[in-house]
Amino acid sequence: MSRILVVGASGTVGSELSRLLAAAGHAVVKTTSRKPTSPDQVQVDLVTGAGLKAAFEGVDRAFFLAPPGHANQEALLAPLIDEAKARGLRKVVLMTAMGADADEAAPMRKAERRLEATGLPFNIIRPNWFMQNFNTFWIHGIQTAGQIFLPVGQAKGSFIDARDIAAVAAKLLTGDGLANRAFDLTGPRALDHAEVAAILTQATGKAIGFTDITPEAMLQGLLGAGLPKDYAEFLVLILGYFKAGYAERTTDAVQQITGQAPRSIEQYAQDYRSAWV
Numbered sequence: 001m002s003r004i005l006v007v008g009a010s011g012t013v014g015s016e017l018s019r020l021l022a023a024a025g026h027a028v029v030k031t032t033s034r035k036p037t038s039p040d041q042v043q044v045d046l047v048t049g050a051g052l053k054a055a056f057e058g059v060d061r062a063f064f065l066a067p068p069g070h071a072n073q074e075a076l077l078a079p080l081i082d083e084a085k086a087r088g089l090r091k092v093v094l095m096t097a098m099g100a101d102a103d104e105a106a107p108m109r110k111a112e113r114r115l116e117a118t119g120l121p122f123n124i125i126r127p128n129w130f131m132q133n134f135n136t137f138w139i140h141g142i143q144t145a146g147q148i149f150l151p152v153g154q155a156k157g158s159f160i161d162a163r164d165i166a167a168v169a170a171k172l173l174t175g176d177g178l179a180n181r182a183f184d185l186t187g188p189r190a191l192d193h194a195e196v197a198a199i200l201t202q203a204t205g206k207a208i209g210f211t212d213i214t215p216e217a218m219l220q221g222l223l224g225a226g227l228p229k230d231y232a233e234f235l236v237l238i239l240g241y242f243k244a245g246y247a248e249r250t251t252d253a254v255q256q257i258t259g260q261a262p263r264s265i266e267q268y269a270q271d272y273r274s275a276w277v
């Protein structure tokens with residue numbers, strides 16, 4: 001059994017990943033930037049680097065992500081990757097995002113390259129847009145106006161359930177078979193946001209629609225919600241990639257790695273129904 005460091009362990013992917021790893025009998029070291037409340041947590045602040053080195057004590061495998069809210073993901077991930085290299089970890093899985101490899105100058109791509117250059121056994125997973133955004137980031141419009149407000153027109157996305165991302169990460173972290181490969185992770189099919197709204201309506205019995213907004217309105221909304229300007233601009237930029245059709249592709253990576261088909265958005269809507277009613 002391994003001792004596995006999970007960065008972002010209280011988050012959407014990290015909490016499910018930690019649960020899967022612990023259920024399989026591994027010791028999980030969960031990072032949090034807050035004050036730990038249980039013995040399996042360690043305090044790590046990726047912005048300041050506080051607690052980072054100590055978190056690797058006795059660890060042989062690790063899962064890394066850059067927390068949302070920061071546009072310079074490489075600055076946050078580089079110290080983790082460098083410490084993994086110094087410790088000679090047996091496997092590192094880094095989660096970036098689908099499309100991260102499209103621009104060599106992008107901070108997420110630089111982090112991917114840094115990990116590749118360590119010589120450690122690694123995997124990079126690049127998920128598409130999460131289904132769980134509808135019960136987290138985009139929930140305000142649904143709760144207050146019954147609308148998903150996004151600047152994406154009729155473009156389609158092959159949304160993925162974060163639980164499937166966690167299942168992939170768990171397999172890659174604990175197996176050595178697929179080392180040194182990158183995988184784009186998607187859900188089973190592509191839908192536009194009006195179709196997603198109809199599925200949420202069906203699951204909840206509550207009328208939920210989709211309103212296409214301008215990138216400028218999106219930016220103002222994000223700034224109004226208190227997001228840092230560079231991160232708000234980053235989000236609007238990548239929503240533009242969604243609108244341009246780059247999120248439509250599907251891959252069979254979830255099935256290939258886990259042996260299970262990725263969850264449908266209907267399943268997701270059913271399981272998360274209580275978030276919207």
Ligand SMILES: NC(=O)c1ccc[n+]([C@@H]2O[C@H](COP(=O)([O-])OP(=O)(O)OC[C@H]3O[C@@H](n4cnc5c(N)ncnc54)[C@H](OP(=O)(O)O)[C@@H]3O)[C@@H](O)[C@H]2O)c1
Pocket residue numbers: 007008009010011012013014031032033034044045046047065066067068095096097098126127128129130133
């Ligand atoms: N949402 C999408 O559609 C999507 C699509 C593709 C890729 N991604 C990528 O997925 C990642 C986010 O994953 P997620 O949604 O599972 O995360 P999440 O639910 O937003 O959780 C973020 C985690 O980061 C931790 N965190 C926040 N600030 C921190 C800091 N300063 N130092 C250390 N940890 C900190 C939080 O823990 P504490 O509060 O306990 O500190 C939390 O566990 C991002 O890298 C994003 O680019 C997202």
